[in-house]
Amino acid sequence: xxxxxxxxxxxxxxxxxxxxxxxxxxxxxxxxxxxxxxxxxxxxxxxxxxxxxxxxxxxxxxxxxxxxxxxxxxxxxxxxxxxxxxxxxxxxxxxxxxxxxxxxxxxxxxxxxxxxxxxxxxxxxxxxxxxxxxxxxxxxxxxxxxxxxxxxxxxxxxxxxxxxxxxxxxxxxxxxxxxxxx
Amino acid sequence: xxxxxxxxxxxxxxxxxxxxxxxxxxxxxxxxxxxxxxxxxxxxxxxxxxxxxxxxxxxxxxxxxxxxxxxxxxxxxxxxxxxxxxxxxxxxxxxxxxxxxxxxxxxxxxxxxxxxxxxxxxxxxxxxxxxxxxxxxxxxxxxxxxxxxxxxxxxxxxxxxxxxxxxxxxxxxxxxxxxxxxxxxxxxxxxxxxxxxxxxxxxxxxxxxxxxxxxxxxxxxxxxxxxxxxxxxxxxxxxxxxxxxxxxxxxxxxxxxxxxxxxxxxxxxxxxxxxxxxxxxxxxxxxxxxxxxxxxxxxxxxxxxxxxxxxxxxxxxxxxxxxxxxxxxxxxxxxxxxxxxxxxxxxxxxxxxxxxxxxxxxxxxxxxxxxxxxxxxxxxxxxxxxxxxxxxxxxxxxxxxxxxxxxxxxxxxxxxxxxxxxxxxxxxxxxxxxxxxxxxxxxxxxxxxxxxxxxxxxxxxxxxxxxxxxxxxxxxxxxxxxxxxxxxxxxxxxxxxxxxxxx
Numbered sequence: 001x002x003x004x005x006x007x008x009x010x011x012x013x014x015x016x017x018x019x020x021x022x023x024x025x026x027x028x029x030x031x032x033x034x035x036x037x038x039x040x041x042x043x044x045x046x047x048x049x050x051x052x053x054x055x056x057x058x059x060x061x062x063x064x065x066x067x068x069x070x071x072x073x074x075x076x077x078x079x080x081x082x083x084x085x086x087x088x089x090x091x092x093x094x095x096x097x098x099x100x101x102x103x104x105x106x107x108x109x110x111x112x113x114x115x116x117x118x119x120x121x122x123x124x125x126x127x128x129x130x131x132x133x134x135x136x137x138x139x140x141x142x143x144x145x146x147x148x149x150x151x152x153x154x155x156x157x158x159x160x161x162x163x164x165x166x167x168x169x170x171x172x173x174x175x176x177x178x179x180x181x182x
Numbered sequence: 183x184x185x186x187x188x189x190x191x192x193x194x195x196x197x198x199x200x201x202x203x204x205x206x207x208x209x210x211x212x213x214x215x216x217x218x219x220x221x222x223x224x225x226x227x228x229x230x231x232x233x234x235x236x237x238x239x240x241x242x243x244x245x246x247x248x249x250x251x252x253x254x255x256x257x258x259x260x261x262x263x264x265x266x267x268x269x270x271x272x273x274x275x276x277x278x279x280x281x282x283x284x285x286x287x288x289x290x291x292x293x294x295x296x297x298x299x300x301x302x303x304x305x306x307x308x309x310x311x312x313x314x315x316x317x318x319x320x321x322x323x324x325x326x327x328x329x330x331x332x333x334x335x336x337x338x339x340x341x342x343x344x345x346x347x348x349x350x351x352x353x354x355x356x357x358x359x360x361x362x363x364x365x366x367x368x369x370x371x372x373x374x375x376x377x378x379x380x381x382x383x384x385x386x387x388x389x390x391x392x393x394x395x396x397x398x399x400x401x402x403x404x405x406x407x408x409x410x411x412x413x414x415x416x417x418x419x420x421x422x423x424x425x426x427x428x429x430x431x432x433x434x435x436x437x438x439x440x441x442x443x444x445x446x447x448x449x450x451x452x453x454x455x456x457x458x459x460x461x462x463x464x465x466x467x468x469x470x471x472x473x474x475x476x477x478x479x480x481x482x483x484x485x486x487x488x489x490x491x492x493x494x495x496x497x498x499x500x501x502x503x504x505x506x507x508x509x510x511x512x513x514x515x516x517x518x519x520x521x522x523x524x525x526x527x528x529x530x531x532x533x534x535x536x537x538x539x540x541x542x543x544x545x546x547x548x549x550x551x552x553x554x555x556x557x558x559x560x561x562x563x564x565x566x567x568x569x570x571x572x573x574x575x576x577x578x579x580x581x582x583x584x585x586x587x588x589x590x591x592x593x594x595x596x597x598x599x600x601x602x603x604x605x606x607x608x609x610x611x612x613x614x615x616x617x618x619x620x621x622x623x624x625x626x627x628x629x630x631x632x633x634x635x636x637x638x639x640x641x642x643x644x645x646x647x648x649x650x651x652x653x654x655x656x657x658x659x660x661x662x663x664x665x666x667x668x669x670x671x672x673x674x675x676x677x678x679x680x681x682x683x684x685x
Binding site: 032043052074118120123129147 | 187188189191192193194195196197198199200201202203204205206207209211212214215216218
């Protein structure tokens with residue numbers, strides 16, 4: 001569903017609008033939260049944080065005067081995730097979110113490096129897409145969502161051993177595809 | 183590219199792209215997330231319940247999502263009431279915007295409380311009724327904890343008696359009842375000493391004007407009671423001062439040692455580094471407090487800025503972007519709506535004298551400016567995409583993924599630069615505004631700094647980049663501030679760059 005339509009629904013029929021919002025963006029919110037928190041905590045925490053994000057958005061987003069809904073959700077998700085990460089780091093003391101969040105918030109001096117990194121991320125993702133399915137999904141599930149072979153196999157209806165072997169081969173192909181960046 | 187690098191870049195890939203192409207395989211995650219939402223709001227319907235509503239969605243949507251959506255209605259409505267109220271006062275002070283301003287400043291526009299749907303009525307009361315009553319004192323908070331945790335769980339008692347002598351130990355609460363074996367009295371005694379320790383810290387903070395102590399006290403009591411201290415006392419300040427590590431913590435340690443609370447002092451010492459790494463945000467209540475305590479709006483803003491600049495380690499509060507990270511859930515909308523953290527456009531109800539209308543207008547204009555630029559550049563993107571070169575498109579796509587980083591002015595500037603223009607309709611700091619600021623600041627440097635801070639988004643003219651040269655938006659003039667002087671040049675004769683002026 002298009003963002004404008006969701007905004008209209010949120011105004012005219014909030015119930016339906018919220019349904020649409022949830023369905024359309026929960027995966028996005030999850031991905032944003034996962035990106036920040038995956039190395040800091042487990043799936044439960046990520047889901048908890050995603051729930052907080054969606055609640056926040058539903059609580060605070062006003063379609064009559066807000067900007068992009070997607071951007072709002074992204075911002076809220078990122079901040080919520082950092083918030084959660086900080087709370088976790090306070091407890092565990094060994095966690096640092098710097099490595100995860102730094103690319104999102106480049107300093108004045110690091111702008112060029114950040115832009116380059118974003119470009120490389122985009123290239124890698126493009127190369128992953130070029131692998132085709134199911135290899136691309138395996139790579140993303142494994143390295144972005146931090147799922148293990150058994151979980152991936154269950155999701156894709158494959159054998160875990162097959163997932164591992166395909167993953168290994170896919171990584172080789174990916175590396176070959178990105179050889180120009182050596 | 184090495185495998186390690188590939189994985190690193192992959193893990194930093196655009197979340198939107200990932201979610202679009204490879205959404206997380208829903209192994210019940212959606213249901214679980216909804217369940218977690220339900221736990222937050224009691225009135226949320228059971229997932230098994232169907233919700234009467236849009237039949238179109240009913241035909242394609244799992245049942246649990248209906249319930250989630252219905253629950254979201256409550257959240258949205260209640261949240262709108264709460265969120266809007268924050269800005270209502272500002273709204274009342276706003277000059278009536280023109281149609282152009284309204285269209286250009288959607289993101290930074292003011293809440294239209296008149297347009298609030300009728301169905302919102304009563305929702306706030308419903309929400310209030312469902313929310314648990316907040317404890318007002320540490321003893322109450324502790325009482326809650328006592329009821330919800332194992333009584334034999336060790337509890338560090340950091341408290342002093344009325345004479346200031348320490349009474350501390352790390353002992354199971356049940357092992358040291360205050361009077362005989364009555365666990366209730368033991369809990370009460372514990373709570374009383376917690377209160378006393380808290381009072382002592384507050385007293386110390388006031389005497390030494392160390393508002394940082396509030397935060398330390400907050401952390402301590404949060405850790406011990408498991409209850410957020412901001413729920414205990416709204417006056418607790420959680421700010422991150424530049425000198426926190428050098429001054430505040432040693433002072434607190436010394437104070438606690440003097441009071442005999444050595445273990446807590448040692449804890450503070452050990453937690454210095456981790457605290458420095460993990461703290462730095464301020465809550466809305468804290469920002470409000472600073473605003474109330476400040477004589478002028480800019481004083482408050484500078485105070486908050488100063489304190490927030492120190493939070494560099496986490497990447498939040500980065501100096502250049504002036505981004506505020508306000509962790510109160512209610513403020514997320516404010517930060518996003520108004521200026522993505524460049525300034526706090528908030529005025530507490532009943533504190534109308536802290537900002538005069540002119541100051542308020544200036545701040546609001548600056549806040550709306552960024553929102554307008556965001557809006558404008560988005561429109562421009564849509565319009566101009568067909569006429570851009572491939573390189574330009576590539577650059578814009580590279581920036582597109584940063585769209586959610588609304589606070590990141592660099593990317594907005596880059597977009598504007600790529601497109602080669604900036605919004606003609608964007609509200610700017612006017613000459614009158616600048617003159618007002620100059621007239622009401624003691625030194626030209628301070629005026630220049632203040633103008634500069636407000637004018638950061640005006641990068642489209644090439645100013646605001648090097649940090650000290652600024653072109654104001656008044657179309658009749660180019661106003662350049664170079665740190666100590668403000669130059670006005672008539673643009674009707676010839677374009678003047680700050681390079682011309684310097685040379």
